[in-house]
Amino acid sequence: AAASFAAAAGIGAHSAPxxxxxxxxxxxxxxxxxxxxxxxxxxxxxxxxxxxASTSRRAVGCSEGSPAERLASWKARWDAKRTSWHLTDxxxxxxxxxxxLLPKSSLPVGLGGLGYRVLVPxxxxxxxxxxxxxxxxxxxxxxxxxxxxxxxAAEHSATGASIGVAMPPEVPADKFKMHALMPICDADxxxxxxxxVMLLEGDFLALGxxxxxxxxxxxxxxxxxxxxxxxxxxxxxxxxxxxxxxAPGGRVLLVVVEHDPFANVTSGPPHEITENxxxxxxxxxxxxxxxxxxxxxxxxxxxxxxxxxxxxxxxYLLTRRAV
Numbered sequence: 001a002a003a004s005f006a007a008a009a010g011i012g013a014h015s016a017p018x019x020x021x022x023x024x025x026x027x028x029x030x031x032x033x034x035x036x037x038x039x040x041x042x043x044x045x046x047x048x049x050x051x052x053a054s055t056s057r058r059a060v061g062c063s064e065g066s067p068a069e070r071l072a073s074w075k076a077r078w079d080a081k082r083t084s085w086h087l088t089d090x091x092x093x094x095x096x097x098x099x100x101l102l103p104k105s106s107l108p109v110g111l112g113g114l115g116y117r118v119l120v121p122x123x124x125x126x127x128x129x130x131x132x133x134x135x136x137x138x139x140x141x142x143x144x145x146x147x148x149x150x151x152x153a154a155e156h157s158a159t160g161a162s163i164g165v166a167m168p169p170e171v172p173a174d175k176f177k178m179h180a181l182m183p184i185c186d187a188d189x190x191x192x193x194x195x196x197v198m199l200l201e202g203d204f205l206a207l208g209x210x211x212x213x214x215x216x217x218x219x220x221x222x223x224x225x226x227x228x229x230x231x232x233x234x235x236x237x238x239x240x241x242x243x244x245x246x247a248p249g250g251r252v253l254l255v256v257v258e259h260d261p262f263a264n265v266t267s268g269p270p271h272e273i274t275e276n277x278x279x280x281x282x283x284x285x286x287x288x289x290x291x292x293x294x295x296x297x298x299x300x301x302x303x304x305x306x307x308x309x310x311x312x313x314x315x316y317l318l319t320r321r322a323v
Contacts, residue, residue, distance in 0.1 A: 175203070200215075275290065
């Protein structure tokens with residue numbers, strides 16, 4: 001079963017042609033009965049707050065120091081269930097720009113059909129992953145908190161849990177763990193069987209070119225709250241990892257925020273990232289297109305409580321340039 005999940009997700013450079021499609025059908029049939037018995041209703045776009053009152057929404061790479069030190073405080077927040085950044089609805093930016101990120105004309109449908117491979121860096125237990133899976137896409141999330149992985153599986157897996165998956169040898173097992181699950185089927189999705197969701201537990205910033213090649217570059221990525229969570233000095237590293245993980249021509253829906261300093265004189269998280277900074281960070285690796293900028297100060301009570309006088313949410317489409 002673990003090998004079937006990995007092949008269906010497209011992980012590993014030596015998968016035989018068509019292996020993913022066959023494996024997806026095998027994995028899907030194994031959970032079809034449980035999925036049909038526990039259909040999950042779709043989510044409506046949320047018009048309330050989208051950003052936590054006191055912290056960023058991700059659990060990795062958000063403080064100075066070694067990888068262990070970067071992860072420790074966020075693991076503690078997950079363990080203590082202090083996760084105000086988590087959204088219970090599908091992110092409206094993803095719904096609004098899904099057709100730009102993942103054109104429908106290229107999406108295979110039906111049991112066993114292989115959709116785009118989508119990366120969700122610093123994923124937490126985002127419901128967006130289940131949404132993408134039930135829409136026909138193969139999702140791989142990366143997060144440093146084991147509790148986030150466990151909670152996502154408990155809330156979205158057809159079996160209520162995930163299974164361990166062996167990774168390619170290029171991905172060190174002492175630093176990373178791979179989990180796999182098949183999300184609960186959505187009764188409104190018709191004949192589309194959910195695709196596997198793979199969760200890579202570990203420090204996103206510790207992924208290098210060797211690991212990225214072994215994971216196989218992705219067709220697309222959704223980043224809401226990842227880049228804005230890492231410390232400014234880690235942004236260049238973050239973009240390097242992201243670019244290594246995205247195939248040439250692949251697209252990234254990036255959502256950042258713009259705001260003045262908080263009342264405690266800190267810059268974040270979530271940290272402000274301006275349009276010029278996005279373009280500078282992307283350099284010659286990504287083409288940058290502004291999709292929209294939304295003034296959300298009136299809707300983000302938590303941000304007003306932190307003393308900001310302006311707060312904009314900004315979405316960009318990044319397109320990976322040819323290497």
